[in-house]
Amino acid sequence: xxxxxxxxxxxxxxxxxxxxxxxxxxxxxxxxxxxxxxxxxxxxxxxxxxxxxxxxxxxxxxxxxxxxxxxxxxxxxxxxxxxxxxxxxxxxxxxxxxxxxxxxxxxxxxxxxxxxxxxxxxxxxxxxxx
Amino acid sequence: xxxxxxxxxxxxxxxxxxxxxxxxxxxxxxxxxxxxxxxxxxxxxxxxxxxxxxxxxxxxxxxxxxxxxxxxxxxxxxxxxxxxxxxxxxxxxxxxxxxxxxxxxxxxxxxxxxxxxxxxxxxxxxxxxx
Numbered sequence: 712x713x714x715x716x717x718x719x720x721x722x723x724x725x726x727x728x729x730x731x732x733x734x735x736x737x738x739x740x741x742x743x744x745x746x747x748x749x750x751x752x753x754x755x756x757x758x759x760x761x762x763x764x765x766x767x768x769x770x771x772x773x774x775x776x777x778x779x780x781x782x783x784x785x786x787x788x789x790x791x792x793x794x795x796x797x798x799x800x801x802x803x804x805x806x807x808x809x810x811x812x813x814x815x816x817x818x819x820x821x822x823x824x825x826x827x828x829x830x831x832x833x834x835x836x837x838x839x840x841x
Numbered sequence: 842x843x844x845x846x847x848x849x850x851x852x853x854x855x856x857x858x859x860x861x862x863x864x865x866x867x868x869x870x871x872x873x874x875x876x877x878x879x880x881x882x883x884x885x886x887x888x889x890x891x892x893x894x895x896x897x898x899x900x901x902x903x904x905x906x907x908x909x910x911x912x913x914x915x916x917x918x919x920x921x922x923x924x925x926x927x928x929x930x931x932x933x934x935x936x937x938x939x940x941x942x943x944x945x946x947x948x949x950x951x952x953x954x955x956x957x958x959x960x961x962x963x964x965x966x967x968x969x970x971x
Contacts, residue, residue, distance in 0.1 A: 722865040722868075725862075725863075725865075725868070726863050726864060726865065727863075728863075729859045729860070729862040729863035730859070730860065730863035732855075732859040732932075733855075733856050733857075733858075733859035733860035733863060734856065735852040735855075735856065738852075738855070738932070741936070742935075745935070745936060745939065791936075791939060793936050793939035793940040794940060796933055796936045796939070796940060797937075797940035799933055800930060800933045800934070800937070802868070803926055803929055803930045803933065804930070805872075805875070806871070806875060806921075806923050806926045807927075807930070809875065809921060809923035809926070810923040810924060810926060810927035812923075
């Protein structure tokens with residue numbers, strides 16, 4: 712389903728992506744860029760942070776390949792570059808069966824109960840997971 | 842599709858999850874635990890690393906809620922705790938349209954081409970409208 716290129720990433724690249732995402736300001740910057748490109752000044756506006764501080768965060772995002780900059784020399788607008796996010800998701804997807812396991816087991820149980828002859832109403836909910 | 846609880850996470854929790862994932866040894870430990878619980882000694886075996894160094898990584902994973910420890914006082918086996926991975930994936934999924942955009946546009950184009958009525962060969966290009 713995913714282009715096979717996604718699987719060829721180096722560990723360093725995943726390190727950089729996850730490290731870049733481990734900060735709420737950087738995640739907020741990505742969220743803002745998801746609605747369109749923006750200059751550093753525009754990106755800094757909603758934050759109680761100096762522009763140099765924001766610039767530093769943007770540099771981390773750029774190094775991780777999550778933000779690219781336009782060529783307009785004056786403005787150099789920032790854009791979201793989503794490919795590393797796809798690669799990170801690809802890595803996380805391998806573990807999907809672990810968090811979905813509980814729901815699948817519950818589904819299977821419900822299917823079994825439905826398939827059983829009537830009169831099992833009393834066991835309905837069976838199991839909150841501890 | 843996802844349990845609504847996944848959306849109530851605090852930013853600190855996502856910070857901890859992404860920071861924990863930003864290291865190849867920690868990702869390898871999670872990959873090992875995906876095939877079953879293991880003691881610290883077992884986890885350390887494949888790495889060219891001292892046991893205290895591995896223990897440190899495991900502590901980071903524990904603090905991020907990605908690993909839980911069993912109660913057996915001697916062995917305290919480590920287990921994968923996948924919920925933070927689900928939350929991280931949930932966050933990343935918001936950006937899926939950015940990396941899938943290109944494929945969707947291509948799909949839409951192919952659908953359009955397929956959906957065109959048969960037997961239009963003769964009027965192929967609708968030249969009249971020029």
